[in-house]
Amino acid sequence: xxxxxxSLFPDMFAIVGDLGVTGRARRLGLWSMxxxxxxxxxxxxxxxxxxxxxxxxxxxxxLAEPLERALDGALAAxxxxxxDAVDPTTAAGASAQGVxxxxxxxxxxxxxxxxPAPSAARAxxxxxxxxxxxxxxxxxxxxxxxxxxxxxxxxxxxxxxxICGRYEGIDQRFIDRRVTHEVxxxxxxxxxxxxxxxxxxxxxxxxxxxxxxDNESARxxxxxxATHGLLDSPHYTRPETYxxxxxxxxxxxxxxxxxxxWRRQQSLALTAARRPDLLEAARGEGLLSKQDEAFLRSIxxxx
Ligand code: SAM
Numbered sequence: 001x002x003x004x005x006x007s008l009f010p011d012m013f014a015i016v017g018d019l020g021v022t023g024r025a026r027r028l029g030l031w032s033m034x035x036x037x038x039x040x041x042x043x044x045x046x047x048x049x050x051x052x053x054x055x056x057x058x059x060x061x062x063l064a065e066p067l068e069r070a071l072d073g074a075l076a077a078x079x080x081x082x083x084d085a086v087d088p089t090t091a092a093g094a095s096a097q098g099v100x101x102x103x104x105x106x107x108x109x110x111x112x113x114x115x116p117a118p119s120a121a122r123a124x125x126x127x128x129x130x131x132x133x134x135x136x137x138x139x140x141x142x143x144x145x146x147x148x149x150x151x152x153x154x155x156x157x158x159x160x161x162x163i164c165g166r167y168e169g170i171d172q173r174f175i176d177r178r179v180t181h182e183v184x185x186x187x188x189x190x191x192x193x194x195x196x197x198x199x200x201x202x203x204x205x206x207x208x209x210x211x212x213x214d215n216e217s218a219r220x221x222x223x224x225x226a227t228h229g230l231l232d233s234p235h236y237t238r239p240e241t242y243x244x245x246x247x248x249x250x251x252x253x254x255x256x257x258x259x260x261x262w263r264r265q266q267s268l269a270l271t272a273a274r275r276p277d278l279l280e281a282a283r284g285e286g287l288l289s290k291q292d293e294a295f296l297r298s299i300x301x302x303x
Pocket of ligand 1: 163166170185189193194196
């Protein structure tokens with residue numbers, strides 16, 4: 001999976017590129033990340049990326065053109081990478097070094113360059129053109145709320161280009177021309193799209209086969225299809241007694257069938273208490289067994 005990000009703050013992406021599960025997965029070659037700074041695609045000495053809003057009002061608006069050029073740089077690099085994959089004799093080692101013109105925020109821990117990108121990368125094969133089937137995802141409070149199904153779709157596909165807004169937002173004409181999806185992290189306003197993009201990328205990368213040490217652990221997570229979209233059950237580790245609180249007896253029994261039943265019941269009870277909507281969805285899809293329904297009745301849950 002290849003992730004491209006258009007952002008004024010490339011350094012923020014070292015969090016997913018270098019650290020934890022996502023950093024390990026990147027080092028294993030399961031995904032790659034390339035960050036494109038619109039400032040590198042400006043023509044003026046001040047490297048201007050924003051201007052005052054038409055119609056007045058507070059704040060600044062991101063200019064369409066540097067964003068569009070940065071996006072073209074990302075799409076051109078993706079296309080070159082795909083061509084190199086088909087004909088490795090023309091690769092010229094580009095992929096090992098990060099793509100020219102991009103700021104691979106993770107290669108060597110440093111952005112490749114602050115200077116304007118080479119014209120080849122800036123032009124792109126089809127400047128201002130379609131995204132060649134690559135999702136161009138704008139992080140936006142007006143977008144569809146991100147969820148586990150969207151994370152799975154992202155993990156199952158070739159990746160995406162994330163566009164991170166700043167200031168009051170982005171000139172609508174860039175959105176109209178180039179954005180294919182708008183995604184929100186939730187009903188609150190962040191200062192920029194970077195934290196929202198980081199969350200989406202993290203959620204998708206941990207679903208890539210081989211990203212977690214034990215592939216089973218993602219399957220047991222909350223919202224996963226394998227657990228019928230319910231919330232995860234509680235977890236315990238040593239010591240057996242902590243400040244007078246014991247680990248539930250069944251988890252120490254070594255009886256795997258009993259442990260599986262206990263975990264399913266805990267998951268059902270927690271979901272019924274906190275997210276009855278998820279329980280209804282599972283019921284609607286016929287995913288609750290007779291035993292599940294009997295347990296839910298026993299704890300007083302009414303469908
Ligand atoms: N004026 C905008 C509004 O009220 O909808 C908010 C702009 S916000 C300060 C700057 C940028 O942060 C947005 O363009 C978007 O990219 C990002 N952003 C803010 N909240 C977000 C959210 N809940 N989900 C995804 N991105 C968000």
